[in-house]
Amino acid sequence: RRDLHAHPEPGWTEFRTAAKVAKTLAELGYTVKTGADTIRQDAMMGVPSAEKLAKEQQRAIAEGADPDWVKKMDGGRTGVLGVMKFSEDGPVVAVRFDMDSNDVTETGEASHRANKEGFSSCHAGAMHACGHDGHTTVGLALARLLASLKDQLCGTIKLCFQPAEEGVRGAHAMVESGIVDDVDYMLGAHFGFKMRKTGTVACNVTGFLATSKYDACFQGVPAHAGAAPEQGKNALLASACAALNLHAISRHSAGASRINVGRLDAGSGRNVIGDKALLCLETRGATSEINAFMETEAQRIIKAAAMMYDVKVDIEKVGGAAGGSNSPELAAFLEEEAK
Incomplete structure (x- = not known):
């Protein structure tokens, strides 16, 4: 180890x-x-x-x-x-x-x-x-x-x-x-990272949230921010707009839903219109259906932000899994055997 x-x-x-x-x-x-x-x-x-x-x-x-x-x-x-x-x-x-x-x-x-x-x-x-x-x-x-x-x-x-x-x-x-x-x-x-007592057994973990992970790469056009700002297309602002509005997705009435932008890298210099940005986000849902709702809304918002600022965006799914729970009967059997 x-x-x-x-x-x-x-x-x-x-x-x-x-x-x-x-x-x-x-x-x-x-x-x-x-x-x-x-x-x-x-x-x-x-x-x-x-x-x-x-x-x-x-x-x-x-x-x-x-x-x-x-x-x-x-x-x-x-x-x-x-x-x-x-x-x-x-x-x-x-x-x-x-x-x-x-x-x-x-x-x-x-x-x-x-x-x-x-x-x-x-x-x-x-x-x-x-x-x-x-x-x-x-x-x-x-x-x-x-x-x-x-x-x-x-x-x-x-x-x-x-x-x-x-x-x-x-x-x-x-x-x-x-x-x-x-x-x-x-x-x-x-x-069990929260377990402190030696000999404690935890077998019946339930309610794993479904999740999806995405990277959104925005591509704009650089320009000098003082001499010719109108010639640029601002990927930095598009990604910032997307980040704010992703967190405004409506929560779901059927169960827990989550959204998080965990990373945003954008721009290339103080006096340059930001021509590139990388936004890393994840969605979660109590069920796969709720997570699918969050995914659909997230992609819609990212594409709309890119359109608003007239930049290109490429969205790549880089991870994901369905929701689920343990089998109660098998969990109970394992817990008893472990004890």
Whole structure:
């Protein structure tokens, strides 16, 4: 876990982590799939450029990743599946773990435990701030445990190691590859970040909001703000107009709805009409239908703002997932077994 914490990798660039997972699963006797066998390329969202991915592959190899496994993950297809079929027939159970890090710079404070004990992030701008280093480690521990018990178990286990959970990107591309089509029971887990009491178990998490993530790129025309302002087309103002009006979308009477513009980068200089802007936003809804309403309204407002300022806009969906809740019966069973 500390090794993974020291080498965090953002979504679709988890080449080192995924290669270590694949190699370990293979050594434990699992049938291992990765690359195109676990990720459907046209279902990937928010993927870095080809140049960025190639650079990250070389970085991972330099940090000790097995080159053969890394090569299989070309294009950022870093999902890993380990399958073990036991001696007797039974259900197909899948367990899912995520691997990616956050776009966060780890603190340099001397009191920070990772700094004191020598396992802080070696990558500026990347950190395991959401526990996925632990999730991956738990997944490999489970893989080792199940392999040791394989003669006592029935059915099939599928261990899914998922990339790009942050930004809600990786699960969709893995599901679309077909690797969980035959699964009877699907389990996922996350460390309880609000849980303080040792031995506490929380299995029945309900009411996950549906969500969608978008990047809107506005393109205008630059001009000197003093000499020829009329010749410019202001993408900065268009994006600012969109940001304000996105937050004015009506809330929905059927359930919770959310909108947030989390980032806005615009302009190029104090005396230049702002010719470019990037607006990053997300929508959420208590149901997929409510989220769809928020999505439709958000796109309408962004396009209207671009039209108002006579600039171009390109809207890209970079993440998203449907709403959902756990199965109450399965959650109750798991909680009792865990206790």
